[in-house]
Amino acid sequence: MVSRTVSFELKDLNKIQKKIENGEVDNLSEFVQKAIKNELNRWLNLTKEFNDLLKHFYFSYIDKENPPIPLKTIKDYLELEGVTLENNDLKRDDWSWLKKKK
Numbered sequence: 781m782v783s784r785t786v787s788f789e790l791k792d793l794n795k796i797q798k799k800i801e802n803g804e805v806d807n808l809s810e811f812v813q814k815a816i817k818n819e820l821n822r823w824l825n826l827t828k829e830f831n832d833l834l835k836h837f838y839f840s841y842i843d844k845e846n847p848p849i850p851l852k853t854i855k856d857y858l859e860l861e862g863v864t865l866e867n868n869d870l871k872r873d874d875w876s877w878l879k880k881k882k
Contacts, residue, residue: 793820831863838865 788796793816799805800813808816838854841847858865 790820790823827861831858831861834858835863835865 796805796808797816797820800808800816834854835858837849838851838858841849841851855865
């Protein structure tokens with residue numbers, strides 16, 4: 781058995797996944813198709829976790845006079861990601877949501 785590591789940019793994986801979903805690709809093994817889908821799902825989960833962390837920091841320091849983090853930059857980034865900051869569903873002093881699920 782021969783194995784090889786292959787690297788793709790995220791945008792290329794996304795393009796390939798769209799072609800798979802549209803039935804335009806028939807020469808990829810089921811293993812490769814699943815690997816692409818799993819990697820895209822992993823990336824989406826990481827992005828959500830990162831956004832949740834930034835949102836938590838934002839609401840933790842929003843009322844501080846001199847916050848140690850760039851609140852405007854965080855707010856701008858989250859808005860570009862489509863994350864709303866109107867309703868804080870993360871409690872300011874509760875970090876339990878950040879613990880890894882087993």
